[in-house]
Amino acid sequence: MVPVNYYIILSAILFTIGAVGVLIRRNPLVIFMSVELMLNAANLAMVAFSSVYKSFSGQIFVFFVIAVAAAEVAVGLALIVEIFKTKHNINVDEMNSLKG
Amino acid sequence: MTVDLILFLILALVSVSTALGMLLSRNTVYSALFLVLNFVTVAVFYLLLGAPFIAMAQVTVYAGAIMVLFLFVIMLLGTEVLPASNILPWQKPLAGGLAAVLAVEAIYLLLVRARSVAQVTSPDVAINSMDNLREMGKVLFSTYLLPFEVTSILLLVAMVGAIVLTKKEKA
Numbered sequence: 010m011v012p013v014n015y016y017i018i019l020s021a022i023l024f025t026i027g028a029v030g031v032l033i034r035r036n037p038l039v040i041f042m043s044v045e046l047m048l049n050a051a052n053l054a055m056v057a058f059s060s061v062y063k064s065f066s067g068q069i070f071v072f073f074v075i076a077v078a079a080a081e082v083a084v085g086l087a088l089i090v091e092i093f094k095t096k097h098n099i100n101v102d103e104m105n106s107l108k109g
Numbered sequence: 110m111t112v113d114l115i116l117f118l119i120l121a122l123v124s125v126s127t128a129l130g131m132l133l134s135r136n137t138v139y140s141a142l143f144l145v146l147n148f149v150t151v152a153v154f155y156l157l158l159g160a161p162f163i164a165m166a167q168v169t170v171y172a173g174a175i176m177v178l179f180l181f182v183i184m185l186l187g188t189e190v191l192p193a194s195n196i197l198p199w200q201k202p203l204a205g206g207l208a209a210v211l212a213v214e215a216i217y218l219l220l221v222r223a224r225s226v227a228q229v230t231s232p233d234v235a236i237n238s239m240d241n242l243r244e245m246g247k248v249l250f251s252t253y254l255l256p257f258e259v260t261s262i263l264l265l266v267a268m269v270g271a272i273v274l275t276k277k278e279k280a
Contacts, residue, residue, distance in 0.1 A: 011117045014219065016154070019121050021215035023147075025208050026128040032204035038137050038183055042144050045175065046128055049151055052163075060158040065248045068160050072249070075163075075170050076260045080267030082175050086182045087274040093186050102196045 016057035023050035035101050037089050041082070048078050113157065124150040136190055137183045141176055148172040162242055 023046060030043025052071045059067025093099050127150065130143040148171045155164035249257060 010111055011113050011157070015117060015121070016158070017219050018216055019124065019154075021212060021219065022125055023128055025212040025215070026125070026132055028211060029204055029208040030132045032207070033201050034132070036137060036188070038179065038188075039131075039140050042131060042140060042179065045171070046131065046144065046147065049148065049171070052167075053151055053154060056155055056158050056160050056163060060160065065245050066252075068163050068245065069249055069253050071160075071163050072166060073253075073256055073260055075166055076264060079170055079175060080264050082178055083267050083271045084274070086178055087271040090182060090185065091274055093188075099186060099188055 013057050013061050017054055020050045020054040020057070023047075023053070037092075037099050037101055040101070041085055041089075045078060045082070048074060117154075117157065120150050120153055124154075137188065138180065141179050141183060144179075145172050145176045148176070159241075162245060 027043045027045075027047035027050060030046065031040050034040055034043065052074055055067040055071050055074075059065065059071075089099060092104065096103060124147055127143045127147040131140045131147065134140045134143060148167060152164040152167040152172070155161075155167060
């Protein structure tokens, strides 16, 4: 028997760590991984509530979030590869122009 | 202290420390591997919460497909270690302060405003059985049929988008 609050607090901590990652890291790949961590923290909260309320809706939304995350990663990594091909560098501080 | 609670606390410790390892490691490959471990612990949380289908989807899609894609791109670009940059020296303390505010605010709201006393009961035999999956499938293909179809179109668009972005332009 685990109180649902524990799961929600864990989810809040993981979400905060992901937010810090987005703010302080300069490597777009690590920023991307931090975004995945935040999505995962939100998923954990949704599954915890779905388990408390004995409803499948939360789990089905998590399923959709996982599918959307897969699509997001495919497009995002393609963009990063393309940026690397034009600038030969993926430090986000160097990405300061829209024209390649 | 029940078995569930002990298991939860150990896994929570692993999960938070691997998230911090992902955040603090200088080498991007180590970050990705820490994140794989984090995803696996979260999958075990899903099993504890009685969501076996989501747990398996987590392992195959996140820990499997997505992280392999990440590792592939990291090694393709050869940017495992980036030099430290100090263009914005005030950014890290500011980010740390804002993150502390976010964590305190979230936990305060959850403990004081929501005051939920609900317990996550350990899943009974029925919830980890085929009946559970069958019920979930019924809900997915009746109530949530439209979102399901829209997701399939989204995946197709993402696939075409990724191919178009990385395709060599013909001169």
